Amino acid sequence: MSQRTERRGIHVDQSDLLCKKGCGYYGNAAWQGLCSKCWREEYQRVRQKQIQDDWALAEKLQREEEAAYASSQGVQSHSQSTPPQQPPGHTSLGPFSKFEEKKTNEKTRKVTTVKKFFSPSSRSASKKETQEGKSPSPSISRHASFDTDQVSRDFVDFLKNLQKTGREIHKQCRAFIMNMSSKKDLSAEELSECVQDFYQSMADRLMSHFKGSSDSVEQVMDQVEKYIMTRLYKSVFCPETTDDEKKDLATQDRIRALHWVTIQMLCVSMDEEIPEVSENVDKAITDIIEMDSKRVPRDKLACITRCSKHIFSAIRITKNEPASADDFLPALIYIVLKANPPRLQSNIQYITRFCNPSRLMTGEDGYYFTNLCCAAAFIEKLDAQSLNLSPEEFERYMSGQASPRFSSSEGDWPHSGHGVTATNPVLAQLNHNLELLSGLSSRQETLMESARSLQADLLSWPDTVQREVNDILEKYPLEVRSCTVSAIDANNMDNDNLPPPLTPQVFAG
Amino acid sequence: MGESLPRVPRGSQHPSNTLSRPVQTLRVKMVLLGSSGVGKSSLALRFGKDQFKSSSPTVGCAYLTQVVHLNDVTLRFEIWDTAGQEKYHSVTPLYYRGAHAALLVYDISKKETFIRAQVWLKELERHYVPGSTVIWLVGNKGDLTEDRQVSAQEAQSLANEKGLSFTETSALSGDQVTELLQALAHRVYECIGAQQGGLSEWREPSLVTLHHKDTSNPLASCCKVGP
Numbered sequence A: 001m002s003q004r005t006e007r008r009g010i011h012v013d014q015s016d017l018l019c020k021k022g023c024g025y026y027g028n029a030a031w032q033g034l035c036s037k038c039w040r041e042e043y044q045r046v047r048q049k050q051i052q053d054d055w056a057l058a059e060k061l062q063r064e065e066e067a068a069y070a071s072s073q074g075v076q077s078h079s080q081s082t083p084p085q086q087p088p089g090h091t092s093l094g095p096f097s098k099f100e101e102k103k104t105n106e107k108t109r110k111v112t113t114v115k116k117f118f119s120p121s122s123r124s125a126s127k128k129e130t131q132e133g134k135s136p137s138p139s140i141s142r143h144a145s146f147d148t149d150q151v152s153r154d155f156v157d158f159l160k161n162l163q164k165t166g167r168e169i170h171k172q173c174r175a176f177i178m179n180m181s182s183k184k185d186l187s188a189e190e191l192s193e194c195v196q197d198f199y200q201s202m203a204d205r206l207m208s209h210f211k212g213s214s215d216s217v218e219q220v221m222d223q224v225e226k227y228i229m230t231r232l233y234k235s236v237f238c239p240e241t242t243d244d245e246k247k248d249l250a251t252q253d254r255i256r257a258l259h260w261v262t263i264q265m266l267c268v269s270m271d272e273e274i275p276e277v278s279e280n281v282d283k284a285i286t287d288i289i290e291m292d293s294k295r296v297p298r299d300k301l302a303c304i305t306r307c308s309k310h311i312f313s314a315i316r317i318t319k320n321e322p323a324s325a326d327d328f329l330p331a332l333i334y335i336v337l338k339a340n341p342p343r344l345q346s347n348i349q350y351i352t353r354f355c356n357p358s359r360l361m362t363g364e365d366g367y368y369f370t371n372l373c374c375a376a377a378f379i380e381k382l383d384a385q386s387l388n389l390s391p392e393e394f395e396r397y398m399s400g401q402a403s404p405r406f407s408s409s410e411g412d413w414p415h416s417g418h419g420v421t422a423t424n425p426v427l428a429q430l431n432h433n434l435e436l437l438s439g440l441s442s443r444q445e446t447l448m449e450s451a452r453s454l455q456a457d458l459l460s461w462p463d464t465v466q467r468e469v470n471d472i473l474e475k476y477p478l479e480v481r482s483c484t485v486s487a488i489d490a491n492n493m494d495n496d497n498l499p500p501p502l503t504p505q506v507f508a509g
Numbered sequence B: 001m002g003e004s005l006p007r008v009p010r011g012s013q014h015p016s017n018t019l020s021r022p023v024q025t026l027r028v029k030m031v032l033l034g035s036s037g038v039g040k041s042s043l044a045l046r047f048g049k050d051q052f053k054s055s056s057p058t059v060g061c062a063y064l065t066q067v068v069h070l071n072d073v074t075l076r077f078e079i080w081d082t083a084g085q086e087k088y089h090s091v092t093p094l095y096y097r098g099a100h101a102a103l104l105v106y107d108i109s110k111k112e113t114f115i116r117a118q119v120w121l122k123e124l125e126r127h128y129v130p131g132s133t134v135i136w137l138v139g140n141k142g143d144l145t146e147d148r149q150v151s152a153q154e155a156q157s158l159a160n161e162k163g164l165s166f167t168e169t170s171a172l173s174g175d176q177v178t179e180l181l182q183a184l185a186h187r188v189y190e191c192i193g194a195q196q197g198g199l200s201e202w203r204e205p206s207l208v209t210l211h212h213k214d215t216s217n218p219l220a221s222c223c224k225v226g227p
Helices: A002-010 A036-078 A095-118 A122-132 A139-143 A146-160 A163-181 A188-209 A214-236 A244-257 A275-293 A297-319 A325-339 A344-354 A357-361 A363-381 A391-398 A404-408 A413-423 A425-475 A493-497 B007-012 B040-051 B086-094 B111-127 B152-162 B177-193 B218-223
Strands: B024-033 B063-069 B073-081 B101-107 B134-140 B165-168
Touching: A036 A146, A146 A163, A146 A214, A163 A188, A163 A214, A188 A214, A188 A344, A214 A297, A214 A344, A244 A344, A244 A363, A275 A297, A275 A325, A297 A325, A297 A344, A297 A363, A325 A363, A325 B040, A325 B073, A344 A363, A357 A363, A363 B063, A363 B073, A363 B086, B024 B040, B024 B111, B024 B177, B040 B063, B040 B073, B040 B101, B040 B134, B040 B177, B063 B177, B073 B177, B086 B111, B101 B111, B101 B177, B111 B134, B111 B152, B134 B152, B134 B177, B152 B165, B165 B177
Parallel strands: B024 B073, B024 B101, B101 B134, B134 B165
Antiparallel strands: B063 B073
């Protein structure tokens, strides 16, 4: 009964399978029920429209930004108390349209990446674009996405308070970004120099403007850094002119190959069995991974610092005394190995190139960043000696021929089975999972067995039926009596008593 | 604790008279080098001890700060502890990049730590022109006199030969620790602080931002929070 209902559920009408456009071909759910040909046509159209919309949006935001400026200037010169006018069109951008905007941006971003993959001369193309788009709208607005719009708006808001100077700063920053967008072919070091020079000259100008009040200079510089780096991020992070990407991949592979390194080999004083410690370890891993998602160098540094603080807490809980560098660096190395942070080398390079240098050499953030650099360098050079292993062992682990956990308890594996499960929660979990899997596999086996016997039964069933039928047929052979073939009323006894059949009579008249 | 006092009025004062500033705070980067177990971190903790009130509770003693007041200037030491294990030796140069002072710490009761300190010294000399970094040889665990393996004369003669300063301290008892920091501060200021741009100024991160100072349009900052 139930089987029948299920079958009814699966049943699909033939017409549902065809392309929704009615071209007669079969459609596909992944293509919204269209056939491949119709889908391609449809998709092209939508995509074109999205790109156009995005363009329009970017331009609109650009105008808004300028309008916001003009209005803020106007308002501030007229009366200080009234809030600045909302720029035209600003209010109409409700929360939903913002969401839409984000969605579209995400889509187009994907599209551009795909395009980048396929067009062999993407760089020369972009150069052409910058030349074409110079006067009417800067090419940089093309890259404007949700984040950058937000940052631009914040920047404008921030600069409003500085009135005339703010306007000047904004003008300079925009000019600088425009200038940078035309310099895509420069090497990463040259780009870094440009940005650092800009920071320097901006800081000098601000210094003379604020007459030595370094607090304000610092604040403005932070905002400038945030604005500029968010805008330039895409073009200067892991640029094509460097081999950063290759290094990223190499590091990633290296860390993957070192998956077998245990906390004991690195002599890390963290006891992950303490729940609080493992919680801190998890947080540290999350923080270091999060670094890649930030755009501003300072925000990336903040992620590293947060990660480091969690490591310190973990060590402190384990050892019950403040952690020293002797404990901290191995722990950080362990965290990096466990986390395998995305694009680690690119991020380090990016921070080194575009962060305010004084922040890297000194200060707490600088200290933790230096430690991260050390960890990355150490992982690159890591060898048997640094893990207190013999070269042979190291080779075997690296090639995957042996795993340190098994070899350590090889001798007394039978009894240590329980001991291991009792001490290490991860191993216990692993064993539990293995048990589950083996149970599952035996059940699967049984199922297959019965399925096979069912199949055999089914195959033999017609034969059995045939045989039974034959047996019955043999047992009770069909007797054909000749008399039975005679007329229906041949042996009807009452036949004679019946009146004679009516004979047609002809009546005259 | 005292360092913030002269700074607060200055921020709101006329910022133009740079010359008549009462006390300037300069930042000094100091690295601690030495084998593991020589007491670098205990030394760092000792350095930072007096500062507990003004700093946030320490989770670690790998990075600490300490303020030293001199006659006409205040130095804010940023103390960078380094991992002393031999396997990390190859990455240590990253730490002392841009350092103004380096403390070479060894354990007077362990000869090999003294030899390691000399290895570090060679490394430092390879990277730095003399005069840009103040290098100080520190014999720690001065309280373990009965187990002494490195005599004070031996260390002193090495220091003389290489043009370093030398002190024996005890992080356990705190003996000579404050004196060392004071002497170091003088030395750093003499050697580097005098040079133009040798030390950068340190600024108290102010809690009052420009946003809040300027109350001309209070709505501007709250409007942008919404989507």
